[in-house]
Amino acid sequence: YPLDQPIVGESAQKQFVGLFGAILRLRNILVSFDDFAGNEILSDREFQDYRSLYVDLYQEFRRERDADKESINDDVVFEIELIKQIEVNVDYVLMLVEKWRAERGNGADREMAALLEIQRAIDSSVTLRNKRDLILDFVDTMSVSSEVRDDWQAFIGERRREELDRIIAEEQLRADETEVFVANAFRDGSVPTSGTAITMILPPVSRFSASGGHAEKKARVVEKLQAFFERFAGLL
Known part of the structure; x- marks a missing residue:
């Protein structure tokens, strides 16, 4: 699978995913041996570019799965944990x-x-x-x-503030409660999806609301806050 050529067709894509997954598993074993260093078949740049292609396909297959719940590719296994170990x-x-x-x-x-x-x-x-x-x-x-590090902290702090304010405005959330909710999520490492914490940030919802009732509102807010959390987690 040359890097300068696209992998055309689902069959070829699945074959590449299986092959590169095997390479990842084998490499995970070999890196513990001193003799492996310097004897890699792929250069660091090639290995990085193949990982990019692998992640491209992972996201493509996941989008297709989410779009068509009845067409789940159970035969396609991605070694994402191994990718995360070396990313x-x-x-x-x-x-x-x-x-x-x-x-x-x-x-x-x-x-x-x-x-x-x-x-x-x-x-x-x-x-x-x-x-x-x-x-x-x-x-x-x-x-x-x-000053890269200092400027990064200021930049991410500002963007995080802007994007959270946008969610609060779009969903008409309780601002102070939402800020506490998000701060606790970053502290605890996850966004709670049930319990009083999520309920406390939601505005009152009329049963006649055009945007749906309480359950729909809650699901939409949770989805947005989870995406926000994943986007900014580990950046500060």
Whole structure:
């Protein structure tokens, strides 16, 4: 499966998923042996690009499954936990941002290469993909004199505030209660989907409301807050 050629057809895609999953499982065993270092068949760049392709297919199959509940590909198994074990984290990406900032003014080719390195790192990560626009928007704010780590904290804090305010406005949530709810979710590592905590942030809903009753409102709010949580988790 050459990286410069698309994998056409579901059969070929499933074959690639199975093959690369086997490679991930085998590599997970081999990395514990000293002799494996330096004898890898794939270069770091190739392995990263294949992981990006693998995650592309994972998301594509998951979208199809969610769209058609009766057509679930039970025969397609993705080794996502193994991908997460070797994926890069935010600290690594910020290091790449610092490298990109240092390359600014040293020629368009070097600057573009550093930017592509950031994009490749994000695309090969299951965890960072839904944060891609945040990271690239942050890169756009960088100047030669920027302090990457400090500016990142301020940037993410502001974006998190803006996006939470948007959810509160769209769903007419109780603002103070929602802020406490979200702070507790980040503290505890998950968004509670039942109990009084979620109920306390919801506005009164009329049974004649065009947007649905209490259950529909709650489900919609939970979905938005879970997406918000997953998007900003681990960034500060």
